[in-house]
Amino acid sequence: MGASADIRDINGSDLISALHLAQQAPVILGPNPMNASSASSTGTAEEYGRIEQLLLACLRTGDDQSAQACLDRLSHRFGPSNERVMGLRGLYQEATAKDRAALEKCLQEYEKILSENPVNVPIMKRRVALLRSLDRPADAIFALIQLLEALPTDAEAWCELADLYQTQGLSSQAIFSLEEALLIAPNSWNIHARLGELLYVSSSSGEDDASRLAGKSVQHFCRSIELCDDYLRGFYGLALATSRMIENEHAGERPSDPPVPSRITLDRLKRFALQRLGEIVQSRSVDDQHWASSRSELIAAKELLNRLAQAQ
Amino acid sequence: MAVQGVEQTILRDPALFYWILFPISVVMILTGILRHYATVLMNTPPKPPSTLAESRERHALLRGVNLRNHAPAVLDRESFEARKNYLVAGFRDGSFLKDPNNRGQPPANPMTDPQGMEAMMGMLKGNMMMMIPQTLIMSWINAFFSGFVILKLPFPLTIRFKSMLQSGVMTRDLDVRWVSSLSWYFLNLMGLQSVFGFILGSDNAANQMAQQMGMANPAAMMNPMQPGQDPDKLFLNEAENLEVMEHFCILDGVEERVLRNFAPEVK
Numbered sequence: 337m338g339a340s341a342d343i344r345d346i347n348g349s350d351l352i353s354a355l356h357l358a359q360q361a362p363v364i365l366g367p368n369p370m371n372a373s374s375a376s377s378t379g380t381a382e383e384y385g386r387i388e389q390l391l392l393a394c395l396r397t398g399d400d401q402s403a404q405a406c407l408d409r410l411s412h413r414f415g416p417s418n419e420r421v422m423g424l425r426g427l428y429q430e431a432t433a434k435d436r437a438a439l440e441k442c443l444q445e446y447e448k449i450l451s452e453n454p455v456n457v458p459i460m461k462r463r464v465a466l467l468r469s470l471d472r473p474a475d476a477i478f479a480l481i482q483l484l485e486a487l488p489t490d491a492e493a494w495c496e497l498a499d500l501y502q503t504q505g506l507s508s509q510a511i512f513s514l515e516e517a518l519l520i521a522p523n524s525w526n527i528h529a530r531l532g533e534l535l536y537v538s539s540s541s542g543e544d545d546a547s548r549l550a551g552k553s554v555q556h557f558c559r560s561i562e563l564c565d566d567y568l569r570g571f572y573g574l575a576l577a578t579s580r581m582i583e584n585e586h587a588g589e590r591p592s593d594p595p596v597p598s599r600i601t602l603d604r605l606k607r608f609a610l611q612r613l614g615e616i617v618q619s620r621s622v623d624d625q626h627w628a629s630s631r632s633e634l635i636a637a638k639e640l641l642n643r644l645a646q647a648q
Numbered sequence: 649m650a651v652q653g654v655e656q657t658i659l660r661d662p663a664l665f666y667w668i669l670f671p672i673s674v675v676m677i678l679t680g681i682l683r684h685y686a687t688v689l690m691n692t693p694p695k696p697p698s699t700l701a702e703s704r705e706r707h708a709l710l711r712g713v714n715l716r717n718h719a720p721a722v723l724d725r726e727s728f729e730a731r732k733n734y735l736v737a738g739f740r741d742g743s744f745l746k747d748p749n750n751r752g753q754p755p756a757n758p759m760t761d762p763q764g765m766e767a768m769m770g771m772l773k774g775n776m777m778m779m780i781p782q783t784l785i786m787s788w789i790n791a792f793f794s795g796f797v798i799l800k801l802p803f804p805l806t807i808r809f810k811s812m813l814q815s816g817v818m819t820r821d822l823d824v825r826w827v828s829s830l831s832w833y834f835l836n837l838m839g840l841q842s843v844f845g846f847i848l849g850s851d852n853a854a855n856q857m858a859q860q861m862g863m864a865n866p867a868a869m870m871n872p873m874q875p876g877q878d879p880d881k882l883f884l885n886e887a888e889n890l891e892v893m894e895h896f897c898i899l900d901g902v903e904e905r906v907l908r909n910f911a912p913e914v915k
Binding site for chain 2: 453454455482485486487488489512515518519520522523552554555556558559561562565597601604605608611612
């Protein structure tokens with residue numbers, strides 16, 4: 337079945353594959369989406385995971401009718417009081433809300449649910465996301481901290497908190513949150529690269545220990561490359577961070593300081609990153625269709641290569 | 649003693665096969681299936697935490713363990729020390745506990761603590777599911793079929809197997825290859841696991857495995873603490889583990905390592 341293969345390599349931030357998946361909704365849901373009883377008898381956990389994915393994809397692509405069918409099926413199987421189903425229903429209502437008043441109504445509903453059961457994790461997360469989309473970042477941060485106080489082992493929530501802090505310009509808090517997420521999932525190269533990016537940004541904001549932060553960002557980019565051989569973002573960040581460090585003469589100020597690598601190492605790292613970046617850009621440009629989802633990254637990498645080539 | 653080299657022959661009514669061997673096997677398989685479904689029905693999923701403080705108590709320990717296991721891959725010395733001090737202080741003064749005021753008191757009696765009671769009921773139910781059918785079937789076999797010799801194994805065995813294969817038949821001279829009805833029951837009891845695996849799927853409850861809820865949130869459901877255990881003691885233990893931990897970081901020298909492993913030609 338082609339649909340199941342597609343779901344496996346669906347990428348969360350990838351609109352194209354979400355669109356492909358949503359177009360298969362009638363096939364997956366069957367000829368009669370309202371007839372949920374036949375599905376509930378045969379469903380396995382995997383199948384319902386697929387329906388959940390499909391629900392998200394349908395919402396993103398505007399196919400509200402199929403999304404409603406998915407939601408019906410899930411709540412038929414697991415009951416409307418299942419926490420995860422409640423979270424998904426909240427998501428559906430938010431997505432189909434027409435105006436701000438409707439969103440406020442969603443928020444009130446969440447608060448009512450949480451006053452009944454304060455540890456309803458999916459609803460807590462929905463509330464944070466809703467507060468964020470209502471442009472109330474301070475409240476969102478507060479709610480998220482409350483959630484993390486109770487569930488300090490939730491990497492997803494730590495990442496979201498880091499993102500929120502970063503949008504508020506609180507770099508050191510964002511860095512702390514991402515480190516906390518990494519402590520839970522120490523081998524995720526994308527979080528390593530993201531942490532490197534945050535460190536890079538905060539080192540460029542002119543704080544006094546800029547060289548230390550820049551050195552740490554280089555370390556985290558290196559680690560993400562170590563964990564994933566051809567990670568475009570890691571190489572991009574490495575090239576950017578090393579060239580910045582070379583420009584600003586951070587290197588070799590105090591050789592005793594461990595996070596700051598020597599000038600020679602920086603030079604070599606930069607050339608290595610640029611070389612690999614060039615290779616990746618070349619190979620992915622040939623196979624354009626396959627990498628369609630990350631085209632913007634590819635364009636940014638090309639642009640960086642041009643810029644650094646001109647500077648030399 | 650049995651005469652060596654001479655085949656022992658016992659005249660058996662072939663009806664023994666249809667009326668003893670076959671029924672025992674069928675009954676054993678059916679009870680296994682029945683037990684599976686009874687366990688699934690009576691199984692109560694672990695209770696999710698009902699307050700935020702309770703959830704924090706459950707996860708704080710995991711946080712300490714995570715820090716201990718994963719700090720070398722992520723943190724530099726400064727942030728490691730900060731986290732370590734925070735967690736150790738929190739564990740020591742009991743601020744992660746669900747109820748800091750109750751600290752130092754002996755753990756609640758599991759008989760009076762409703763949560764502990766529930767867990768004990770769960771265990772009791774599980775044990776009952778195993779015990780009752782076994783007792784019933786064994787007494788059934790003892791009452792109706794004791795003393796029958798019902799089959800002959802097609803291969804020779806040493807004398808040690810006599811107690812295993814011929815329980816209920818007190819005959820010293822009988823060849824070990826003859827199997828009594830009670831022993832056939834025991835063999836079924838031990839040997840049917842793979843049959844259940846075939847019929848019910850690999851994670852069936854007939855072999856006492858816990859059934860997982862399909863849509864449960866695993867992070868929220870997980871409870872690292874057994875009922876009756878004092879979380880305060882666990883926290884103090886974890887604080888000690890954290891304190892003696894020596895910091896090192898695999899990020900030190902990662903630049904040279906990457907260059908050496910991935911780009912030996914870039915000079």
